[in-house]
Amino acid sequence: MEGAFQLSTSTGPSGIRRRADAVRNRELALQAATALLAEPGAVLTVEAIAAKAGLGAATVVRAFGGKDALLDAAVAGLLEPVIQRARDLLAEQTPEQALRTFLSELIAFQAAHHALNDQLDGRNLPATTALRADLVQAVEQMIAGARRDGAIRTDLDPALTTTLIGQTAYAIARSQPASQELADAFITVLMDGLRPQPPSPPSRPSDDR
Amino acid sequence: MEGAFQLSTSTGPSGIRRRADAVRNRELALQAATALLAEPGAVLTVEAIAAKAGLGAATVVRAFGGKDALLDAAVAGLLEPVIQRARDLLAEQTPEQALRTFLSELIAFQAAHHALNDQLDGRNLPATTALRADLVQAVEQMIAGARRDGAIRTDLDPALTTTLIGQTAYAIARSQPASQELADAFITVLMDGLRPQPPSPPSRPSDDR
DNA sequence: ACGATAAGTGAAATGCGCATTCCAGTAGGA
């Protein structure tokens, strides 16, 4: 409601003056961090981000109040369109098609931001966490819809199915030669495995352990 | 091959005297590191390992020549029986059964050593790397055998299939509530998806993107 | 048994990579 208008000369929550170059530098830092998240072997130290932005390290840290907040903003910025895409697909296609398409794109996204996942381990990233929840919710809706349509099996717990899909997507994306072939093979196997299965007389994995 | 005989008074590769307590401390450090790898939220600093072993940090480092070598030895020690198990299964059961059983056990192993995977990122671990290759090879043999038996589909590249299975197993194991239910669901979906598929009249993922 | 002596030990010191903070100087904004 109010944060969206803090460009150029503006006042913050209280009557604090915000200089225009500070706002611009904040934006530069954000862009630099975002760019580094997409680079394969990037180091992603504050100093590296600052160098990429043409700023001093202190400026980058001060603009966000800490490295965590900077990463949170950068990752959230990357995640937002992904979630929007999931919602669009959900509105435009059948749940099953949406799921398939979204998985393919999600894997491509993960592969294009290989550095991303390794960076948000022991950090406090509220915006990212919230958006992840949104993403999970969108996938859950796809699964629920596909179940209703009879497009995927209903003998598994929906929550388990969601976790399964999410974790597997992550794993495939992080595998070393993150090729399109591998992603396609993954989607094929996963979607075939998720289809309602024939009664299958011979083997059931029930008497194990 | 060479470490097995260096107990009590012994001589190393050249005429260097090795004191018995040094050998024992090396073993203590190894056991401590191995134990910590299986603890959920363990810190796994050299100091923590040393404390667990009742030794000084310097002793732990000197016993192996560095933290990497210590971790390498510990992880290799954990991996060896896993690989042996894979080979035993391969000899005793049908390839498909072996694959299914091994996957279940591999996931349990990974889940029981949650700390493990996060530790061997930017490290130099020759023994671990070699054993991982052995493990991949064993899984490849299972896949190849199952293909020959007609138990799994042959329309996917075998190497891709191996990567798919390995990465997915890793992902499932690392997911937060690493429950047995999740593991079972994963195996069910994966194995069903890997089965030779019916011609499937309606949907093929070919005209995508 | 009994020293002699060199391997071994561990608390403390060192070094390193990084995030964060200081502060003297710079430059927006009225």
Place this chain on the structure above:
DNA sequence: TCCTACTGGAATGCGCATTTCACTTATCGT
């Protein structure tokens, strides 16, 4: 022009692996 928000090179602090070094102790010749 003046005021002060902002900047960035340098200093600080922290977590950790590794090294140092004065002290212990296992091992062996006697």
